[in-house]
Amino acid sequence: GAGVSQTPSNKVTEKGKYVELRCDPISGHTALYWYRQSLGQGPEFLIYFQGTGAADDSGLPNDRFFAVRPEGSVSTLKIQRTERGDSAVYLCASSPGFYQYNEQFFGPGTRLTVL
Amino acid sequence: DQQVKQNSPSLSVQEGRISILNCDYTNSMFDYFLWYKKYPAEGPTFLISISSIKDKNEDGRFTVFLNKSAKHLSLHIVPSQPGDSAVYFCAASAHQGGSEKLVFGKGTKLTVNP
Numbered sequence: 008g009a010g011v012s013q014t015p016s017n018k019v020t021e022k023g024k025y026v027e028l029r030c031d032p033i034s035g036h037t038a039l040y041w042y043r044q045s046l047g048q049g050p051e052f053l054i055y056f057q058g059t060g061a062a063d064d065s066g067l068p069n070d071r072f073f074a075v076r077p078e079g080s081v082s083t084l085k086i087q088r089t090e091r092g093d094s095a096v097y098l099c100a101s102s103p104g105f106y107q108y109n110e111q112f113f114g115p116g117t118r119l120t121v122l
Numbered sequence: 123d124q125q126v127k128q129n130s131p132s133l134s135v136q137e138g139r140i141s142i143l144n145c146d147y148t149n150s151m152f153d154y155f156l157w158y159k160k161y162p163a164e165g166p167t168f169l170i171s172i173s174s175i176k177d178k179n180e181d182g183r184f185t186v187f188l189n190k191s192a193k194h195l196s197l198h199i200v201p202s203q204p205g206d207s208a209v210y211f212c213a214a215s216a217h218q219g220g221s222e223k224l225v226f227g228k229g230t231k232l233t234v235n236p
Contacts, residue, residue: 049226
């Protein structure tokens, strides 16, 4: 099982609660991405890590969303004070990060439902 | 403002025939284009890519064509097989500034009928 893994696969929470979503990238991949996919839409970019640092967080919708990657491997996406509009599939992807052009390898996603 | 557009939400073809999926983009800074396939309840799976210095890339039954002047790319699947039935996403990235974030279209649902 050398692919990207995400936990949990499903998360149901109540409006206003805090949630954490975890991503385990492919071993050795330095680049890690979070995307969000709503029904009928393509994935939308949230944040990109190169190593431990967030190189591009321009897709985070507001300050309720935060992500970390403290050791340059596993990443956690954190959502505070969840709202019903946060319901979506959250996808994580990784890539080698050192070629000029890199395809991204996606995990199965975490389906978040905010009641 | 959609920078990557897939104008056909669905496409149905007969097994053995050619499937052609289309994608248009507006951002002239995009220099790398990818196609992903997605089955229900799974993450997108990388299929094929092309950089902006090429106009064609082929991998087995899959060929991607890029027309930069028209800002258009297409994915050809020949011959189509029932297992190809899935949602296909076109994606693009621009390498200015170091970020390789992908911008996706809304997807085209391909159904290949036996």
